[in-house]
Amino acid sequence: MRLFLAVDIPEDIRSNAERLIARLEIPSTKVRWVKPANLHITLKFLGETSSDRLAAVIDAARRTAAAFGPMNLSVDGMGVFPNKIKPRVVWLGLKGDLDKMAGLAEALDLALARKGFDREERAFSPHLTIGRVISDNVKGQIIRATTAHREMDLGTFTASSLVLYESQLRPGGSIYNAMESFDLEKTV
Numbered sequence: 001m002r003l004f005l006a007v008d009i010p011e012d013i014r015s016n017a018e019r020l021i022a023r024l025e026i027p028s029t030k031v032r033w034v035k036p037a038n039l040h041i042t043l044k045f046l047g048e049t050s051s052d053r054l055a056a057v058i059d060a061a062r063r064t065a066a067a068f069g070p071m072n073l074s075v076d077g078m079g080v081f082p083n084k085i086k087p088r089v090v091w092l093g094l095k096g097d098l099d100k101m102a103g104l105a106e107a108l109d110l111a112l113a114r115k116g117f118d119r120e121e122r123a124f125s126p127h128l129t130i131g132r133v134i135s136d137n138v139k140g141q142i143i144r145a146t147t148a149h150r151e152m153d154l155g156t157f158t159a160s161s162l163v164l165y166e167s168q169l170r171p172g173g174s175i176y177n178a179m180e181s182f183d184l185e186k187t188v
Helices: 011-024 051-066 098-113 136-148
Strands: 002-008 031-033 040-048 071-081 089-096 127-133 153-159 161-168 175-183
Touching: 002 051, 011 071, 011 127, 011 153, 040 098, 040 127, 040 161, 051 098, 051 161, 051 175, 071 098, 071 127, 071 136, 089 098, 089 136, 127 136
Parallel strands: none
Antiparallel strands: 002 040, 002 161, 031 127, 071 089, 071 153, 089 127, 161 175
């Protein structure tokens, strides 16, 4: 199974992102746009995981989620990874309880490392991936779009759970199946 842990995005923000992507008028032959149903904030990508390790993942996720409370977030701004010279990923930015979210990502990483999973090598960078660039000749369009939408608000929400997803790679794009959800339970 190809697994990852993430925070879900509410339907209104998914719809706002879908409308934004349509307004950009960059064809899917140039950028592989993420389907609105697949929008999420990845906290830990586990990759290929054998089914005999699933219980360990669930245990680590449940215990970690219970130690964190809900997070208030807003989807705000647009940019690219790794940089404007060679954009590969188009993303929407986040504001709000990002320190808490980074703490949750770090705690998940540590809890899963104790169960034998590899530690994350890159620093946590909270964002929503909305597209993957597949054609270099769209760079100018992408840079103009991200500059024009650098400061925009697609909505606010409270993240109150962590979700374990299985990602199934298909010719028409990935399909994400929620396997289990864990409430962010800690109260102040």
